[in-house]
Amino acid sequence: MATEPHKLEPPIGEGPIDPATGAHSPVWTDFYQGLADRLLKLNAATGVVDGSDAVAGQIGEYMTASASGIALVNNVPADVVSLSLTAGDWDVAGNAQISSPGGTRNIFCAGLDGIDTMIAATFPTTGTTVNGINAALRRYNVTATTTVWLQAMGSFSGSATASGTIRARRMR
Numbered sequence: 001m002a003t004e005p006h007k008l009e010p011p012i013g014e015g016p017i018d019p020a021t022g023a024h025s026p027v028w029t030d031f032y033q034g035l036a037d038r039l040l041k042l043n044a045a046t047g048v049v050d051g052s053d054a055v056a057g058q059i060g061e062y063m064t065a066s067a068s069g070i071a072l073v074n075n076v077p078a079d080v081v082s083l084s085l086t087a088g089d090w091d092v093a094g095n096a097q098i099s100s101p102g103g104t105r106n107i108f109c110a111g112l113d114g115i116d117t118m119i120a121a122t123f124p125t126t127g128t129t130v131n132g133i134n135a136a137l138r139r140y141n142v143t144a145t146t147t148v149w150l151q152a153m154g155s156f157s158g159s160a161t162a163s164g165t166i167r168a169r170r171m172r
Contacts, residue, residue, distance in 0.1 A: 075153065
């Protein structure tokens with residue numbers, strides 16, 4: 001009798017111990033091995049529970065990358081830092097810090113694979129300002145290795161540089 005793929009049933013008609021040899025029967029050994037394999041997969045699907053870091057490919061895997069000193073050009077998006085995601089379901093977040101030593105500062109923006117968060121304000125025109133911008137959290141569900149970029153942009157006169165960090169956690 002065929003069982004459903006998600007169902008694991010013990011062998012019928014044969015005891016777990018072979019009466020002739022006193023050893024576990026091969027049918028029951030296969031059953032117990034299948035049960036152990038499924039329990040290992042179930043445990044791996046829950047992620048780590050001992051406070052250690054999840055290994056690559058495991059739920060909870062965490063990656064981060066940072067960069068600094070990326071020159072910005074007025075009103076042109078710039079790639080600040082990238083992170084290479086392996087196949088899987090990821091939550092990705094980023095944070096850009098834009099530093100401008102003077103001049104007019106109108107808008108600063110950041111985002112993942114495009115600009116999605118903007119600060120529009122009246123900034124001081126003297127002294128260096130540093131503005132932190134959190135990019136909106138995004139889900140990446142990818143079947144192949146994919147590069148994600150944290151981007152920044154500003155509307156300003158004078159000069160500006162960007163620094164940033166991008167973080168990803170494997171969700172499943």
